[in-house]
Amino acid sequence: xxxxxxxxxxxxxxxxxxxxxxxxxxxxxxxxxxxxxxxxxxxxxxxxxxxxxxxxxxxxxxxxxxxxxxxxxxxxxxxxxxxxxxxxxxxxxxxxxxxxxxxxxxxxxxxxxx
Amino acid sequence: xxxxxxxxxxxxxxxxxxxxxxxxxxxxxxxxxxxxxxxxxxxxxxxxxxxxxxxxxxxxxxxxxxxxxxxxxxxxxxxxxxxxxxxxxxxxxxxxxxxxxxxxxxxxxxxxxx
Numbered sequence: 583x584x585x586x587x588x589x590x591x592x593x594x595x596x597x598x599x600x601x602x603x604x605x606x607x608x609x610x611x612x613x614x615x616x617x618x619x620x621x622x623x624x625x626x627x628x629x630x631x632x633x634x635x636x637x638x639x640x641x642x643x644x645x646x647x648x649x650x651x652x653x654x655x656x657x658x659x660x661x662x663x664x665x666x667x668x669x670x671x672x673x674x675x676x677x678x679x680x681x682x683x684x685x686x687x688x689x690x691x692x693x694x695x696x
Numbered sequence: 697x698x699x700x701x702x703x704x705x706x707x708x709x710x711x712x713x714x715x716x717x718x719x720x721x722x723x724x725x726x727x728x729x730x731x732x733x734x735x736x737x738x739x740x741x742x743x744x745x746x747x748x749x750x751x752x753x754x755x756x757x758x759x760x761x762x763x764x765x766x767x768x769x770x771x772x773x774x775x776x777x778x779x780x781x782x783x784x785x786x787x788x789x790x791x792x793x794x795x796x797x798x799x800x801x802x803x804x805x806x807x808x809x810x
Contacts, residue, residue, distance in 0.1 A: 614797070616798070616799075618801070623806075624803055624804075625700075625702075625786055625801040625802050625804045626786065626788075626801040627801070628798055628799075628800060628801075631798055672739065676797060683729050683731070683741030683742075683744055683752070683754065683799075684729075684731075684739075684799060685741070686738055686739040686740075687738075688738045689738065689739075
């Protein structure tokens with residue numbers, strides 16, 4: 583079975599500071615890892631994914647994520663936070679083959695303070 | 697390119713009634729996934745349809761069912777509604793021949809059961 587953990591319910595960052603949203607995963611075999619963002623009363627927007635290759639993945643809106651196989655982590659990062667980045671962020675893992683859909687973490691509320 | 701669309705935006709039903717939710721995937725996408733996002737439970741995989749067939753389902757009772765039409769749009773039916781079925785129901789689609797299977801989500805249908 584696959585699982586995802588997002589250890590922080592909420593992360594507070596001052597505007598202009600770097601941000602990190604943490605994610606660890608468990609999956610048998612090679613993981614496909616995703617980050618999505620959800621704004622209030624909206625669906626999920628795809629940010630980035632790791633399939634294979636370079637451990638640093640760059641995505642939309644200046645976000646990037648670092649895949650660390652030994653620590654089974656896939657933390658989301660951004661060098662300089664914007665107030666508009668405030669939203670709910672989900673990490674997800676997919677075990678391949680489309681069998682069970684995506685398994686999501688519980689989400690992390692990111693709050694950027696002006 | 698139009699994204700995934702879902703209808704209705706909001707749906708209010710009473711206990712015991714049936715609800716029908718609809719999803720139109722991105723043009724060219726053949727796989728449709730359904731997820732439930734209930735308060736306190738996070739995002740949970742419900743159903744997966746591909747090429748008109750149900751390929752897999754999550755840990756939900758049989759009163760959650762659906763189908764996929766020849767044009768790849770999909771319908772989710774929830775029978776004998778219970779209060780705990782109140783949630784945001786999200787639909788996602790994936791492109792043909794994309795082994796990385798990024799799922800693109802619609803805005804969701806908010807189902808309220810009274």
